[in-house]
Amino acid sequence: MMKVYITRKVHFNSAHRIYNPNWTDEKNLEVFGGCSNPNWHGHNYLLEVTLCGIPNPETGYVYDLKKLKELIESLIISKVDHKNLNLEVDFMKGIIPTTENFAIQIWNQLQPHIQEAQLYSIKLYETERNFVEYKGEKL
Amino acid sequence: MMKVYITRKVHFNSAHRIYNPNWTDEKNLEVFGGCSNPNWHGHNYLLEVTLCGIPNPETGYVYDLKKLKELIESLIISKVDHKNLNLEVDFMKGIIPTTENFAIQIWNQLQPHIQEAQLYSIKLYETERNFVEYKGEKL
Amino acid sequence: MMKVYITRKVHFNSAHRIYNPNWTDEKNLEVFGGCSNPNWHGHNYLLEVTLCGIPNPETGYVYDLKKLKELIESLIISKVDHKNLNLEVDFMKGIIPTTENFAIQIWNQLQPHIQEAQLYSIKLYETERNFVEYKGEKL
Amino acid sequence: MMKVYITRKVHFNSAHRIYNPNWTDEKNLEVFGGCSNPNWHGHNYLLEVTLCGIPNPETGYVYDLKKLKELIESLIISKVDHKNLNLEVDFMKGIIPTTENFAIQIWNQLQPHIQEAQLYSIKLYETERNFVEYKGEKL
Amino acid sequence: MMKVYITRKVHFNSAHRIYNPNWTDEKNLEVFGGCSNPNWHGHNYLLEVTLCGIPNPETGYVYDLKKLKELIESLIISKVDHKNLNLEVDFMKGIIPTTENFAIQIWNQLQPHIQEAQLYSIKLYETERNFVEYKGEKL
């Protein structure tokens, strides 16, 4: 039984600022620079969700990509697209919205809803040049 | 004397909302949808600046790209990167920050500073799938 | 009044073969090579639709991209995506489905439905390396 | 001795339909949607073949990429490019041509012919947004 | 009779330096910076050749892309790929190899060999962020 990895890419646009509420504005500016601008900035995020599993012998699919697309749409996109990650996203409440933390929370949202196959990786591009990956690994 | 077009691409990240202050919030939402979210959203903008002219026989350059890069940096990037287009950008004051209007204002900022060659086009990608171009044409 | 060009990109997947029914199979093979394979082949087409016009002073839009997206969806995508261009697409009936002819027919489908702004260009990528553009020019 | 991974990307265009011959047309349509269109559709596939091994001290190469390119050309591209995956490809006979199954079969074709280095991964993009990876893992 | 533009993209890799032999090394360094390094540097060039014309009613082609590919291969690629633009390319002899001048010379090489259709544009990317276009326009 062969193990195959399948990936679906989606896009969304959000506003955020990198900001630690336990720090002064000066310290935030010193550590985070323009990323902590109180008037916000934003990104076109590119999200890659990878599952792994055995292709079903009747369909040849590891997971129905239409179903995966709907899951990502309802659990993630509908909550973050054209939204402010600091103010409006329930699963980011109290969390500094770095790409690292955002990817971990996207994993935590999707993971309980993936049966039949296994969630393998969340890859999140903040810009064309910076991206993070989270595979559910804990130390 | 051959006419050649040269282009420099740059990236920046900004927050904005599409909002007509003469309208109610309801009308803004009806016309602009999620793009008018009062808590903002944002983009990784990709800007292409194209000049045209005759290559200088001594350098083979239409325009020194290092000089063009610095011009774009000082006149545009330093004012819009990690900023809020509605609140913080002097040359967007009072202007609805659609990609169309933003491209026109970028043209207006750069055009007076390009000598030796001619500004030919401002191409601005708001997302990978939507972009506008302004060539200084008036009707 | 400034003239601005706006573009929307969309994707679709179709099957086709390049085939002139007035020719023998041998002549089709000789002229079109593997592109005339009677068992078909296919592509991920990338379509760029460009309109031009004056940004509306109340919205800052040349044309509402949501509306343009719906127009492309109903007039083009719904008819060609996951379809056979030779057998199933009404507006390609009797036309050799080269990228050139396909772009012209997409123009002809969209053009009568674009009011307020002007259809400026249809750009159609058959592969990453080959594309055509049609601007409604006639000789 | 350092282990390095080297990858070669290639493109090809094929037609296919996702279809389980043990099912009725209705069930195929219900499960696979437009992907089971009896008149076919197609894709520009992007294939990434990754090998791993120790760089040869005399050449600095893990594997000669010219040789790898020829291997992929003769074993894969010549059989699938501008072909119908359901009807014309010997190594896909009797196999539902999902991206998952297709990647496994490409692995099976290449693997016996790679000596000196080790086949590590087959990554296959069906569209820009959907791709699979197979690393020869069995469960 | 509809006028259509068709484009073929190709890649090649070359070494060069930007250097005016009438100047001292100091002046070259001052004007061209690292681009004038006497030990050379190089690029993966991306070349887009665009022709325009009327699709032939018998083939639906403006120009056979196989034929265009061969023309670009024999007239350009075979002379510049894995070569030094300053030392080894006959049609660049005595010409400062800026992207501007290189594009003009590629036009001059191809133009006399394109019959049936018309050469419309040479677009040449030196890097992902810098490119030039030449359309045969003279002032």
Place this chain on the structure above:
Amino acid sequence: MMKVYITRKVHFNSAHRIYNPNWTDEKNLEVFGGCSNPNWHGHNYLLEVTLCGIPNPETGYVYDLKKLKELIESLIISKVDHKNLNLEVDFMKGIIPTTENFAIQIWNQLQPHIQEAQLYSIKLYETERNFVEYKGEKL
């Protein structure tokens, strides 16, 4: 404590030739083909540096990307950009500059300077179609 992978992409342009000084020119040509051209050729290299670690609870960062960017700039880019890899780069001295060997040396340069997080991978694209990855694995 979640383990996250973060990546920064950078570009640079260099000249090189693939050449084994222990071999005759004929043997170099036979084995390496045009890649051994004595007059050099060059590439736009794309480098991806990936670190892994636990996001710092105070910043949400695995590693400050500004700091990583500066490290890559001072240790790699300043030494290889617009340079000749065979003649001018100290850390490539005596090493055949294949992409494999180049990636290993970039790892060796960066690895001692990454504290707080762990260097995980060096991915190096020589062209859009060929790339290598080194993860510090030894056999």
